[in-house]
Amino acid sequence: MKKKIKIKINGKLNIIDDKIKLSVLIQNLKVPLKKVAIELNKEIMDKKKLNKIYLKKDDKIEIVHFIGGG
Amino acid sequence: MRECAKAIKLSGADIVTVAVRRVNITDKKKPLLMDFIDPKKITYLPNTAGCFNSDEALRTLRLAREIGGWKLVKLEVLGDKKNLFPEMIETLKSTEILTREGFKVMVYCNDDPLMAKRLENVGAAAIMPLAAPIGSGLGIQNKVNIGIIRNQTRLPLIIDAGLGQASDATIAMELGCDGVLVNTAIAKAKKPFEMAEAFKNAVVAGRQSFLSGRIEKKLLGSASSPRKGII
Numbered sequence: 001m002k003k004k005i006k007i008k009i010n011g012k013l014n015i016i017d018d019k020i021k022l023s024v025l026i027q028n029l030k031v032p033l034k035k036v037a038i039e040l041n042k043e044i045m046d047k048k049k050l051n052k053i054y055l056k057k058d059d060k061i062e063i064v065h066f067i068g069g070g
Numbered sequence: 071m072r073e074c075a076k077a078i079k080l081s082g083a084d085i086v087t088v089a090v091r092r093v094n095i096t097d098k099k100k101p102l103l104m105d106f107i108d109p110k111k112i113t114y115l116p117n118t119a120g121c122f123n124s125d126e127a128l129r130t131l132r133l134a135r136e137i138g139g140w141k142l143v144k145l146e147v148l149g150d151k152k153n154l155f156p157e158m159i160e161t162l163k164s165t166e167i168l169t170r171e172g173f174k175v176m177v178y179c180n181d182d183p184l185m186a187k188r189l190e191n192v193g194a195a196a197i198m199p200l201a202a203p204i205g206s207g208l209g210i211q212n213k214v215n216i217g218i219i220r221n222q223t224r225l226p227l228i229i230d231a232g233l234g235q236a237s238d239a240t241i242a243m244e245l246g247c248d249g250v251l252v253n254t255a256i257a258k259a260k261k262p263f264e265m266a267e268a269f270k271n272a273v274v275a276g277r278q279s280f281l282s283g284r285i286e287k288k289l290l291g292s293a294s295s296p297r298k299g300i301i
Contacts, residue, residue, distance in 0.1 A: 010093065010095060029095050032102075035102060038136075039133065062133075063095065064092055065090070065103075066089070066104070066114060066116065066137060067091045067103055068071070068089070069117075069119055
C-alpha cells in the first residue's frame, strides 16, 4: 500500500499519496491554473515550475482567485 | 454575479475592484467572476480589502500579481474595525515597498493633505481619500481637505468610500476629482441598476460642471434680468 501524508489545502486537512508533485495535485483538483495563484507554506509558487515540487508532510497550500469586492 | 455585471455595465465604470480569496475546491461548479466580467473589457483592480497590516496586504497583492500579472493594485490597510478607517502608518510603509517592487499603487487613505503628500512622495500612483467611513453613505464630509489635496497633486484623485447617493459623486467631481469608487451606494440601493446609471450621469455632470468653471460665490443678490425697459 502506498504511503500517505497529511497536508492542508485552503485550511482543510487532506490525505494524499506520498511523493506527489504539486502540479499533479492541482490537476487532480481541476483548478483552472490560469485563474489562480498558488502558495506553498506562505511562499508564492511560480506556476511554470509546479512540476518540480514534491509535496511533503504538513505542507500548507493556498489556492486563491479573484472575487468581486472592494 | 450576473446582476453585478449588469450594474457595472450601466454605471459605465472602467475599473472594478476585486478581492483575493480562497478557491472553493470542493464545489468546482461555482461560477467564477471572470466568467461574468471580462478582464479584457474592464480593468480588474486587485485590492487588499480586509487586511489589517502591511504583511497581509503585501501577501495579498503579490498573490494577485501571480493570478493575472497585474501591476495596478489598490492598497487598503485598515486600522479600525469599527469605522474601517485606514491605518496610515502601515499604508505608507506598504506603498513604499510595493512601489519598489514595481506595483502601481492606488492608495485608500484618509482625507489628510499631509499624508496624501507623503504617499505621493513614496511613489503612489493615485490618491484615494475616503469621503466618509466605508459603507456609511454619508457623502463627502470634508470638502475643504479634498479641495486642498486636489490643488497640491497632479496624481489621479479618486474618492474611495462613503458615498451615499448620485449627487455625492457630482460633488466629488466638481471638487476636481478624477473619479469615484462606489460599491454600497449602488449595491444596497433599492434599485441598484437605476442607481448605477444615476451615478454615471452624476459623474458626467460633475466633471462637466468642474470644467465649465463655476461662478464666484457672493453674499449679495444680483438680478439676472436687465432693468432697462421695465414697465
